[in-house]
Amino acid sequence: MGKWTRRAFIGAGVLVGGGLVIGVTGAALAPVRHGLRDEDAENIGQLTTWILITPDNAVTVLIPHCEMGQGAQTALAMMAAEEMDADWANVRVKEAPATDEYANAYIVRAFVNDVPGPFERGFDYGTYRLARWFGLQVTGGSMSVRGTGHHGMRVAGAAAREMLVAAAAKTFGVSAGECTVANSRVTHAASNRSATFGELAKAATQESVPTHPALKDPKSYTLRRKPQQRIDLRSKVDGSAIYGIDYTMPGLLHAAVEIAPVIGGKLVSVDTSAAEKMPGVKKVVQLEEAVAVVADSYWRARTALASLKPQFDDAGHGAVSSASIAEAFDKAIGAAPEMPAAATVIKADYTVPFLPHATMEPMACTARVNGDRAEIWAGTQDPLNARKTAADALGISPENVQYTNLALGGGFGRKLPGNLDFVGMSARIAKAASPAPVKMIWSRETDMQHGYYRPAGMSRFAGALDASGRPVAITSLYAGGGDGESTFMPYAIDDMKHSARDAKHPVRTGPWRSVLNSQHGFFKESFIDEMAHAAKKDPFAFRRDLMTDQPRFKAVLERLAAMANWGSPLPPREGRGIAICESFGSIVGEIAHVSVSPEGVLKVKEVCAVADCGDVVNTDTAAAQLEGGVMFGLSAALLGAVTIKDGKVEQTNFYDFRTMILRDAPTVRVDFVISGAHPGGLGEPGVPPIAAAVTNAIFAATGIRVRELPIKNAKLAATT
């Protein structure tokens, strides 16, 4: 299909029925690129980011990212439609299928080729296992808009526009420069002629593909930087959206599972005879690490599962506890860092717990295995990796697995590559029940106890101030994970060092909304606040005065302080706290306003957030992402913890792992600084500053410094 230009990797082709297809391929970074010959081009033939224009004048944008709530699909379609001057009312979106052709290597490009600022300071490839991303179709790392959108969608949209204009100019017999485009229509005003994209699509396929289409000056945007309704929301208010857990088909069987409770444990034995005779039960499946019951309804599977008394081993981890891990951190870090001789030296330790993702939709996956072929249905953040995970679990080739991605009931990192254990498990269960299709649903208890947790961590800080209150040194030693980006502090202090210490534990960990930044955001922005108070300076002014080399940080901080009316008087036992972090290429500052009753009851009344993410595509979903990040991070800071005892996760469900509900939620106000910098993410960067903003506010209100999360464990009552 289509003509290829080897240099630019923009391609176009004709659809059955006379439509125009245009796309930009990610092949620029894929291994096939090196062997790309003209003959191959036709075979490779598919493009990463697609725009289809059909004769009915609809523009369909095919998007290689799933929708897990960020509005990414809407934003990406807007980026293409803006460059095309398409009529937004006639733009449709489709999610690309899980095939290699849609691998979004643009993710890799966004990280590697166009290294945004913070990554130069030592991006830890280990965190997201960058290598594994090659050829993957990931939605995560705030990458959709930054990578696919910025490099792919805009260019494909601009190329389509040029081809449509060229076709119109030929049809009208005028020069392309005299034509204008608006609302999916090309017009030649002087001769009063015009044609719709749909009418021009077929002729446009005959035009050569521009290798470097001109991109719009952002000042002329008509669609972007404005609030647009998300295209997927109607289905999310009327119950019609189909999530992974909702998938059904004729003959579907249902599976319930119990996994070895101790980390890494294996199934030793289970007596299945009674359960196998229970109503509706088809099979009891023994897996290495779990036992599953397959039945004709989920409730029957669950009931039979509950009657089993499986014996599991403890993989030698029976003595692991939160206390033993904290001890290991403390030992690995050792003595507090040395400080130069200075007027004032302060030291502080901070700790954060493990956190589950606790997506509202528990892990669920449907699989059908037939010989060496399989079909999988689930909602994951990486369809291609899900396909490979299932293939590996079955010992077959990924080409033999057909994977269909469905809506995700939350991701937050739980459904990224490396964390797709549930897909593999579902495939193994279905293999045992082959050829019947089997939907496996984890109970909330299984989901809570078998996560890939946000790593617990500890950081030991020391800092020195000279006689004028100016900081001269900050050093931290930390355990539990960290990297150059997450530990970066934007302050002009000559002597700043952050060093990792290694402390091993067997708890499964993984990326959790904002990865390592949620821990280090709390550590570093707490400590700089302690420095400000030690220097007897205002925490906002103290930070600002140290941002001499960081104009973007400074602009965000100043906008934020003005927005939150920083410094205006508050009643007793109320306070404001400020924090600012850069992650995924975006700088986000937050101010929390709290009150603490004399009895110690904390109320977060309001949070203001300002972000510089370069540019904003859809102002409304951008705001929603920041609001969501604030709430997600706040819920964790106030209440969230997973604790380990006897090698097991202690929490089981939402009654012992508490999360925020409506009555706990503050008002959130957000604003954006449009700096024009390389686009940053928005799904995650709202999270890192919030914990420190709140604990800094608690200090301002009460004089009590909370150095350990969650805040619910702190005693905040007034001492009499």
Add this chain to the structure above:
Amino acid sequence: MARMAITLTVNGQARSLDVEPDTPLLWAIRDTLGLTGTKFGCGVAACGACTVHINGKAERSCSIPVSAIGGASIITIEGLAAGGKLNAVQQAWLDQQVPQCGYCQSGMIMAVSALLAEKPHATDAEVDHAITNICRCGTFARIRKAIQTLAADQGGGA
């Protein structure tokens, strides 16, 4: 426990099912009747994702056995939009662009619809007391705004 024939009135229609009487209403609705808009989140009445209306009251269907329903009228999220027209709460949810992943929102909308049907001008305090559903994506600021807008109008219950 042996299966038995049970008749439920769901979204105005009598539906007969053959399930064990201890089957939670949630699984009867989802798996037997195929109405998947009602979600499973916890199974222990702790999250609200499974909220439906039973005789107009918001109830958590994961924790009610089908045998306890009798002739009561059950409304699920699919039954809120009469003739395809969203109810006032659903419309407010669209106007405020509330959902993110959307998974909790069926339950939220059911809970809020029942509350506003009973108290069209519910105060923030009444809302805080009644709406205890969990949303992990953190859509609370918009939920609050949508409810306030509805309560300021003439109420928007189903």
